[in-house]
Amino acid sequence: MSSSSTQTAVCTVCFEPKRLAEFPGTRLSTSCTHEPSTCLECLTLYINSRISETAAGLMRCPECEEQLDFETIHLLARRDLFDQFQRQSIDDLISKVPRFVWCPLGCGTGQVHPSGADQPLVFCLRCNRHFCFRHRTIWHTNYTCDEYDAFLADPQNFRSRAQMQSAVDADRDAAERRYRQQLAEAEARFTQSLLREEEAAEARRIAEEQRRLEERRQAEERARREEEEKRAREALELQARLRNEEQQTRNVFRRLTKPCPGCRVPIEKNQGCCGTDFSWNGAHW
Structure with a gap:
């Protein structure tokens, strides 16, 4: 009878007869229910x-599709490829952390963004740029996430609110330019039609008055716009200040009070609010 070193078996992959020593000595994973029939090569x-x-997560047994053991991969993989596999495995684990996001801008880092898609603007500390948590792309300036979705759905016909407002402003400016041009042309035609100096002077006076009225109208319009912008800024500053004051009040409240051990109501006196006498580290509170 031949020794085990001379016994052979046929590899189910290359179909070559090989010595048993050229096959794995144990099963490839704890989940495998078969003896290995693929040679080590x-x-x-x-x-x-x-x-x-x-x-990395798709490394499975070639015979039964069960997940290969880490030790089997470590034993047979080329060193540089095993290091790659290990990094991929770690990245896969990190990616499963809730609200973790990889920077989509190519710097290779990631971070946990606690607010998630509710506040999708993310700042990458590595490349010092902003990107979108929801769309995994560089931040879509002037577009909300919903607007960006609409843009992706119909890029040729989409216009954001900022773009529509810009178009309105452009139309208004164009109308003002046309009005000034028409006013200048009318002034020139009227001046040229006057035959006498006093009629020309009167025409110039009228034109000048019209110009001043137009400048006053434009100044009033600019003042109105500036006032609206000022009120909007003040409203935003007031909201920010109120939020800050509210947070400071909460901080002071937490620092100066403790929950009553009897009823958990915040107090700052020696007796609990429910009438029970309690002590803290040997002192009444």
Whole structure:
């Protein structure tokens, strides 16, 4: 009877007869229910190619599709490919942390964004740029996330609120330019039609008065716009100040009070609010 070192088996991948020593000595994973029938050479090629071509989480037994043990991969993978597999595995674990996001701008770092899609603007500390948590792209300036979705759905016909307001402003400015041009042309025609100096002087006076009236109208319009912008800024500043004052009040309240051990109501006196006498570190509170 031949010794075990001379016994052979056929590899189910390369179909070559090989010595039993050229096959794995144990099952490839704790989930496998079969003895390995793939030789070490084919298994090594399989593992290295899978690491190079696929994600780390898809490393499975070539015979039964069960997940390969980490030790099997460590034993057979090429060193540089195993390091790649290990990094991929760690990245996969990190990616499963709630509200974790990788920077989509190419710097290779990630972070936990606690507010998630509720406040989608994310600042990357590595590349010092902003990106969108919801869309995983550089921040869409002048577009809300809903507007950006609409833009992606119909980029040729989409216009944001900022763009529509800009178009309104452009139309208004164009109308003002046309009015001034018409006013200048009318002034020129009227002046040229006057035959006498006093009629020309009167025409110039009228034109000057019209010009002053127009400048006054434009000044009033600019003042109105500036006042509206000022009120809007003041409203925003007031909201920010109220939020800050509210937070300061809460901080003072937390610092100066403690919950009553009897009823949990915040107090700052020696007796609990429910009438029970309690002590804290040997002193009444």
